[in-house]
Amino acid sequence: MYASTKDILEKANREGYAVGAFNFNNMEFLEAIIEAAEAEKAPVIVATSEGAMKYLGNGNPFRGAKLAYAMVKLLADSVSVPVALHLDHGKHMEFILYALSAGYSSVMIDLSAEPFEKNLEGTKKVVELAHPLGISVEAELGKLAGIEDNVSSRESVLVDPDEAKIFVEKTGVDFLAPAIGTSHGAFKFKGEAKLDYERLKKVKEYTKLPLVLHGASMVPQEKVELANKYGAEIKGAKGVPADALKKAIELGINKVNVDTDLRITFTAEIRKVLSEKKSEIDPRKILGPGRDALVEVIRDRIKFLGSSGKA
Ligand code: G3H
Ligand code: 13P
Numbered sequence: 015m016y017a018s019t020k021d022i023l024e025k026a027n028r029e030g031y032a033v034g035a036f037n038f039n040n041m042e043f044l045e046a047i048i049e050a051a052e053a054e055k056a057p058v059i060v061a062t063s064e065g066a067m068k069y070l071g072n073g074n075p076f077r078g079a080k081l082a083y084a085m086v087k088l089l090a091d092s093v094s095v096p097v098a099l100h101l102d103h104g105k106h107m108e109f110i111l112y113a114l115s116a117g118y119s120s121v122m123i124d125l126s127a128e129p130f131e132k133n134l135e136g137t138k139k140v141v142e143l144a145h146p147l148g149i150s151v152e153a154e155l156g157k158l159a160g161i162e163d164n165v166s167s168r169e170s171v172l173v174d175p176d177e178a179k180i181f182v183e184k185t186g187v188d189f190l191a192p193a194i195g196t197s198h199g200a201f202k203f204k205g206e207a208k209l210d211y212e213r214l215k216k217v218k219e220y221t222k223l224p225l226v227l228h229g230a231s232m233v234p235q236e237k238v239e240l241a242n243k244y245g246a247e248i249k250g251a252k253g254v255p256a257d258a259l260k261k262a263i264e265l266g267i268n269k270v271n272v273d274t275d276l277r278i279t280f281t282a283e284i285r286k287v288l289s290e291k292k293s294e295i296d297p298r299k300i301l302g303p304g305r306d307a308l309v310e311v312i313r314d315r316i317k318f319l320g321s322s323g324k325a
């Protein structure tokens with residue numbers, strides 16, 4: 015059923031598990047996510063970035079937002095598990111407004127690249143617009159980047175827990191994404207993977223909100239190898255290690271954002287089909303195996319996060 019992001023994440027926060035927030039840009043990804051969630055009896059969040067809205071609308075993001083909502087609503091209402099639609103990394107007010115008016119369950123206002131005060135003011139404004147519509151809001155503090163060893167570079171990119179406390183009190187935001195050392199994409203850590211658990215612990219203690227981990231893909235090596243075997247060039251791709259993700263969830267992460275793992279999985283499968291079946295021209299036989307492979311990876315991830323059976 016189509017659901018509220020806030021209801022999904024507040025339950026996860028109370029009971030101490032994480033829910034997957036999976037990005038999609040087309041129907042195949044969306045169907046795979048919802049099928050996997052239903053099979054796992056798990057609540058799930060599906061997310062479009064601003065770029066996904068543009069892509070879905072073939073250049074017209076408002077049309078894309080309405081199409082995203084229409085697809086999600088129809089599919090969500092055909093399954094028993096809660097499915098929420100979220101705007102990921104909304105950086106421009108027009109995209110926030112498209113999501114609010116299309117019927118999204120929640121929006122992220124991402125002003126993390128701005129100075130603290132500007133982030134606070136902008137987030138507060140979005141909360142004032144969204145809450146009367148029953149739509150919840152996520153914001154981000156700190157910048158997504160790998161942690162360097164020296165203290166000054168850590169301080170400049172990672173969340174400041176004292177700022178997080180003030181930010182949450184003054185904005186009324188519903189969920190917070192604290193930067194603790196992850197980054198987006200397939201190449202997350204140059205050397206050893208490091209996350210700042212002490213900061214995470216403090217942010218949870220000071221805010222008590224459902225917390226969000228961006229850049230949370232684990233980058234499964236068997237999928238990287240499969241993609242490379244069939245012509246991809248993503249050697250050295252590295253994600254968040256299993257023990258690090260587990261620990262982050264134990265310390266209060268309730269929403270785990272995953273895009274890269276789905277991209278790698280889908281691409282690997284499509285490359286395999288195109289390479290092995292050179293006479294195939296039916297798009298259903300090319301994209302279908304990609305969708306099937308996604309279902310398996312998403313089910314694995316949902317199990318790992320602890321949200322199986324929580325619907
Ligand atoms: O956080 C970023 C997501 O992976 C979305 O990426 O802006 O390329 O759609 P995108
Ligand atoms: P990944 O690139 O690790 O999948 O992160 C996705 C994300 O944070 C979307 O907001």
Ligand code: ZN
Pocket residue numbers: 103198228229271
């Ligand atoms: Zn992100």
